Amino acid sequence: xxxxxxxxxxxxxxxxxxxxxxxxxxxxxxxxxxxxxxxxxxxxxxxxxxxxxxxxxxxxxxxxxxxxxxxxxxxxxxxxxxxxxxxxxxxxxxxxxxxxxxxxxxxxxxxxxxxxxx
Amino acid sequence: xxxxxxxxxxxxxxxxxxxxxxxxxxxxxxxxxxxxxxxxxxxxxxxxxxxxxxxxxxxxxxxxxxxxxxxxxxxxxxxxxxxxxxxxxxxxxxxxxxxxxxxxxxxxxx
Numbered sequence: 001x002x003x004x005x006x007x008x009x010x011x012x013x014x015x016x017x018x019x020x021x022x023x024x025x026x027x028x029x030x031x032x033x034x035x036x037x038x039x040x041x042x043x044x045x046x047x048x049x050x051x052x053x054x055x056x057x058x059x060x061x062x063x064x065x066x067x068x069x070x071x072x073x074x075x076x077x078x079x080x081x082x083x084x085x086x087x088x089x090x091x092x093x094x095x096x097x098x099x100x101x102x103x104x105x106x107x108x109x110x111x112x113x114x115x116x117x118x
Numbered sequence: 119x120x121x122x123x124x125x126x127x128x129x130x131x132x133x134x135x136x137x138x139x140x141x142x143x144x145x146x147x148x149x150x151x152x153x154x155x156x157x158x159x160x161x162x163x164x165x166x167x168x169x170x171x172x173x174x175x176x177x178x179x180x181x182x183x184x185x186x187x188x189x190x191x192x193x194x195x196x197x198x199x200x201x202x203x204x205x206x207x208x209x210x211x212x213x214x215x216x217x218x219x220x221x222x223x224x225x226x227x228x
Contacts, residue, residue, distance in 0.1 A: 002164075032214055043205065043218045044162070057213075093161045097214055105150050105214055109161035 003027050004096050006110035013084055014118055021079045021113045023094030029074035030096035034107060035067070038091045050077040084117040091115075120145045124206050124219035131226045134195050139222045141206030142188040151189050152216065153182050154205040162205055165191075196226045 003026040013019050023033055031052045036044040048069050049057040056069035066088075068080040077096075081088050091114055095107040121144040131137055143151065150169050154162035166175045168184040175182050179200060181192040191204055203223045207216040 004161075006161075034215070043220045044216075046215060046217075049213065049215065091159075095161075095216075105209055106152065106164055106167055107214070107216060108164060109154070112159070112161045114159070 002098060002106075002108040004094065004108050004110040006094055006113050008113060009111060010114045010116075012116045012118065015085050016083055018080055018082045019084055019115060021081075021092055021094075021115075023077045023079070023096070023110055025075045025096040025098075025108075028096075028098040029100065030077075030098065031074060032097050033071060033077040034095045034097075035069060035077075035079050036093045036095065038093060038112075044093065081115065084115070086117045089115055089117045120208060120210055120217045122206060122208050122217055122219035124204075124222050126222060127220070128223045129225070131193075131196050131224065133197055133226055133228050136192070136194045136196070138193070139191040139204055139206075139224070140188060141191070141219055143206075143208050144187075145208055145210045145217075147210055148208060149211070150209045151184055152207045152209070153180075153189070153191055154207065156203045156205055156221070158203075165204075193224065196224070198226045198228050200224060201226045 005024045007022045033050040035047045047062045050069045050071040052071045058064045071077040093112040095109045123142045125140045153165040156162045166182040171186045179194045203221045205221045206219045
């Protein structure tokens with residue numbers, strides 16, 4: 001149980017284009033999902049909290065117009081990197097919390113998406 | 119501001135050589151402390167959640183303990199497949215956000 005998927009696993013795009021990354025909870029419902037960014041040999045940096053049916057909450061320093069987040073259902077959140085530039089190249093990871101598991105605050109992570117912007 | 123510090127940064131072990139990883143934290147109020155394992159190019163895999171000082175949890179060769187200031191992840195008789203980066207994270211508020219430490223990269227040689 002508690003499986004989270006991400007698609008695509010890898011994406012290469014040209015500078016100036018937009019890229020959409022999907023995060024799905026496969027066997028549970030998630031009212032809250034989180035998006036992280038991870039640089040090589042560094043830890044996870046929280047970018048934003050995605051709430052089903054409402055606007056995402058962004059961490060300080062994260063451009064909300066550049067990283068668009070949509071959480072349209074209890075099992076799907078999407079991150080769109082708009083007008084991508086080489087500095088946006090990174091490993092993007094999502095996580096989800098099982099909203100029915102009130103006894104635990106555990107977040108389950110997806111496998112990550114490697115974005116390379118040329 | 120919440121701070122999570124993991125040590126050592128890297129740990130090289132011989133197969134069967136037990137050791138411990140440290141996660142020290144400075145937070146205003148701890149709701150939970152989490153341990154994850156991350157393999158290269160993969161997302162973190164959940165290992166344990168600890169909620170209160172004195173709590174211990176075990177899974178195969180791993181055992182996590184918690185005090186009011188730090189947590190330890192003990193690896194008993196490690197095998198090469200235990201090689202990974204182990205991440206510690208704390209949760210302090212009811213918005214479920216996690217603050218991660220930098221991780222300890224463990225390499226176990228056969």
